[in-house]
Amino acid sequence: MSTILAFVVIFGALVFFHEFGHFIFAKRAGILCREFAIGFGPKIFAHKKGETVYTIRLLPIGGYVRMAGEDAETVELKPGYRAGLILNDKGEAVKIILNRKDRYSNAKVVEVEYADLEKELVIRGYEEGEEELKTFPVHREAVIVENGMETQIAPLDRQFASKSLGKRAMTIFAGPMMNFVLAFIAFLLIAALQGVPTNQPELGKLTDNGAAKQAGLKEGDVVLSINGKETNSWNDIVSIIQKHPEQELRFSIERGKKTLEVPVTPEAKKIDGKTIGIIGVYNPVEKSVFGTITYAAEETYSWTVEIFHLLGKLITGGFSINMLSGPVGIYASTETVAKSGIIYLIKWAGVLSINIGIMNLLPIPALDGGRLMFFAIEAVRGKPIDQQKEGLVHFIGFALLMLLMIVVTWNDIQRFFL
Secondary structure, eight states, X not given: OHHHHHHXXXXXXXXXXXXXXXXXXXXXXXXXXXEEEEEEEEEEEEEEETTEEEXXXXXXXXXXXXXXXXXXXXXXXXXXXXXXXXXXXXXXXXEEEOSOGGGOTTOEEEEEXXXXXXXXXXXXXXXXXXXXXXXXXXXXXXXXXXXTEEEEOOOGGGSGGGSOHHHHHHHHHHHHHHHHHHHHHHHHHHHHHXXXXXXXXXXXXXXXXXXXXXXXXXXXXXXXXXXXXXXXXXXXXXXXXHTOTTOOEEEEEEETTEEEEEEEOOEEEEETTEEEEEOSBOXXXXXXXXXXXXXHHHHHHHHHHHHHHHHHHHXXXXXXXXXXXXXXXXXXXHHHHHTTOHHHHHHHHHHHHHXXXXXXXXXXXXXXXXXXXXXXXXXXXXXXXXXXXXXXXXXXXXHHHHHHHHHHHHHXXXXXXX
């Protein structure tokens, strides 16, 4: 149960931060956001606040923000269509009822002669039993009611496509950007909880059954030399210990105002086929605001570089598709990491967040990077690519990504459960 909870919290946070980036910058640009969704498929939770419906959906494989203008807008009211209009005190239509009009006794039934719900915001038509053509202004936040469901209209200036290239690009880029922000926050939290590793020639925490504790060393001991060789940094201490597995070393330490000589025999441990010495001591750490921020920035940067390095191997053939992981693989890895403690779990979340941010920036159709690629082409051409053609490219890209997801998920199931 704890693994399920850890997976839900981590994956939910990754998706939430990503979609929140899109959402907040879309709102700043004045774009109508119809839905903020975590997951895909059938709804299992929905709550409307303001003009946005917040939903949680069944399949935990991502999320989306549905912005006005990305899909075909509302229903076109053609001449001859009979619609029910509910007006406010100013005579503006605030509800446009397409069917089941008998349920709205206060609605004016109008035979539409002309309607524009994007630019002019007006409906012209004839009321039942009258021959005079009337004009009804439409409120900017009017809703269309069909089968009992309400959909807010989107004036042209509130649609995604109407915004400047810069605002559209920033709205899309903000998703991956927020994944890097989340990673920075995760590493910031780690540094705040456990401190920032330093390179001082000092002992940090000792493991219970390690050689250091058994020999009588203590946290905070300053190591002056080992076997007569001066140690000026933590790296010097580690280097000497690793080179002498199962060989007694004489530590000259400073403890308070005393200088002590302590014999320690490192245990042998095999790592990547190489035997090294260990004594069961962690890095010394310090806690400072500047050090915490610096550590978070450095970790975010170093993991970003490392993931780009792995992507380079994927392109050059040094990285197999079998090494990719989907939700099943992430769940299995989360189970392993969770056993190591909360610090490792937070670090895992940070690394995953960077991974998602980078993957979404790749110039692949259906991903944020693919959309940014089309914006770049638009900037060069001076005009956007036909929306239907771009939509087709993204649809094909999405289908291929789903196919890849199925393959990766099957590989994960075989690797971890069969």
